[in-house]
Amino acid sequence: MIQRGLLITTNNIATLAAFDYSKVKVGKRPTVAILSTGSEIVDIGKKPGRDQIRNSNSVMLKVMAEQCGAVAEIFPIAGDDLSNLRSQISNSAKGKDILIITGGVSVGKYDLTKAALIELGAKIFFEKIQLKPGKPAVFARLGKTLVFGLPGNPVSAAVTFQLFVRKAIMQLQGSSATALKQGVAVLSSNATAARDRDTHLPSRLETDENGRLIAVTLRSQGSSDFVGFAQADSFVFLASGKAAQAGETVDIVFL
Amino acid sequence: MIQRGLLITTNNIATLAAFDYSKVKVGKRPTVAILSTGSEIVDIGKKPGRDQIRNSNSVMLKVMAEQCGAVAEIFPIAGDDLSNLRSQISNSAKGKDILIITGGVSVGKYDLTKAALIELGAKIFFEKIQLKPGKPAVFARLGKTLVFGLPGNPVSAAVTFQLFVRKAIMQLQGSSATALKQGVAVLSSNATAARDRDTHLPSRLETDENGRLIAVTLRSQGSSDFVGFAQADSFVFLASGKAAQAGETVDIVFL
Structure with a gap:
């Protein structure tokens, strides 16, 4: 009745206890790095200039990832400069199961996130999808790290997190219910x-x-x-x- | 848009960030003590005798209380002896906002939980309700601690937790949405x-x-x-x- 792959919840934990499972093997919590990019983003606590917004994506994605069971870490905002972005991607991805990058995927003249990933030798699985929101989303693998490049708009980032990143986090834990109901x-x-x-x-x-x-x-x-x-x-x-x-x-x- | 009393969620935390609330005042997490009673209950890891079951209520109620935002602590199982129960109730309630007791409210000849609460000088607010499940539930105040005596059956305990205890935990945090949807x-x-x-x-x-x-x-x-x-x-x-x-x-x- 409690099978491998099932999420332990407030509703079924009593069943485990009643059948004497004082310790159970559970999936390892995936590690997630969160990196916001773009010169239009400023840290919370700083005053945004014209055409700038505060970095609300990082904290939102952190709690969303944690709600799926991940251990999430926010990295400093990366600028709009390709070599800087490359080193920040490389640094934040190190040892992590998943890297979520927001912004930089369609803004302005250059698709900087994709360019940086390619320069770092990442394997790109998809890089434009027929979805609204989500069109510029990128999915890649850099070494052992799965990389999701999400749109910078907060709602687009939230929707694409739920559609793609959530599934990966659930899958990496061994969950058999990776899809939303x-x-x-x-x-x-x-x-x-x-x-x-x-x-x-x-x-x-x-x-x-x-x-x-x-x-x-x-x-x-x-x-x-x-x-x-x-x-x-x-x-x-x-x-x-x-x-x-x-x-x-x-x-x-x-x- | 984010008013006093609103729960901070994955969906609205971005709004706080965007409007520069890097620190917000939040309600204090209520402290909850959990006490299972009855000689028919044995600890997880022990073998139940005839007519005994393992203590699944305590762990279930702990995660349920934590999901509502409480800090919950499980106390050792109290026996079916009035003086023992009295001292365990007194001990577990100490300094806690809420004490949840399961079992002992209608089993056997004596309504031990109620008797112990009365001997301790608790004020009883109700002690039998026209609800199924939940008939023998008790609600009292012992000093500054709200005391919920819930039925020992796991499903009855779960239902009455959701109907009564959840509301108290939400209320004590200052939540304006204490009712279930x-x-x-x-x-x-x-x-x-x-x-x-x-x-x-x-x-x-x-x-x-x-x-x-x-x-x-x-x-x-x-x-x-x-x-x-x-x-x-x-x-x-x-x-x-x-x-x-x-x-x-x-x-x-x-x-």
Whole structure:
């Protein structure tokens, strides 16, 4: 009833105790390095200039990774200079199972993260995906470290973490449930996918008096609206080009 | 947008960072003592005799309390002897915000927990409730410590923890969201409340292809069936005397 690969939870730990498992073998907690990049990012506690924002991604990704069971470490912000970025990637990846880099994947003229990874000899598995948000995401391996280059926008970083990085962290621990729980809900308002990209819309779930699960997509002023995202407990999935009306059923994943 | 009383989560911590809150004032983590009682309980690692079970409640309640933000400590099992129980209650409650006692509230001839609490001068707020499970639950105050006497059956202890103790832990931290999230779901099979007691049925939620939220009540071989409980993510609520058919809507709370 408690099989290899199952997560130990508040609900099943009593079963372990009742059957006398005072010690159990568990998966090793993966180690995760977190590196924010870009001259548009400043540390918390510093005053952002024009076109700059504070580094909210690092702390968010740290707690997200820890919630999946990882041991996470935040590294100093890397600048927009290729040789500097290269050495910071190399340094932060050292001995880690996973390196998460945010920003630098599509901003400005150069795709610096990818360039730095290639110069370091990383193997690139994918480097542009037909997803919204997430288009510029990069997945690579540098030595033994899995590297995820996520978009710098906080909401895009959060969504792509949940879709890709979470799965890797669960898998590395030996979890047999690496996917988020799926379901079907009813849209509370019209929603549209990107024309050429499968789309995940952060949403909040409620139930109506008929026991229907209602997905309220969180209005977003662009992909940096993490204030709206704060209420998300699910994503609505819409295939590329699809438009769904209020009242239609849509596929969802639970966060 | 982040108000006093709101829980800091993976979803909203980025907002704090973005608005430069590198340090925030948070509620103090309540301290919780956990005391299992009864000669029918043996420690994990020991072999239970006839009519004995291992102490699964303590570890379960510890992780449940910690998940609510408490700092929890397990005390040695107290025997079925009144003077011993009295001194163990007194000792474990010392300096704690909350003491959770399981067992001893209705087993056998004597209601030992209540007797010990009264002898210690505790103020009893309630001592029998019209709830299933939970009928013998006791709520009292001993000095400055809130005391919850929960039933010894693991499922009953888990349900009453979620209904009562969770709320107290959240409240003591200053949380403004002390209640579990409520909703409406559709029953997957017939269910009946106790004739004279409002009933909470542990259940597992799924969605059907119409976006309806389906509550699958977890079949239980009595209130000690914590193996079935391991899958619970919700409780179905049925008012006393009520019978609901498969396909009917019922009130639920999300765990």
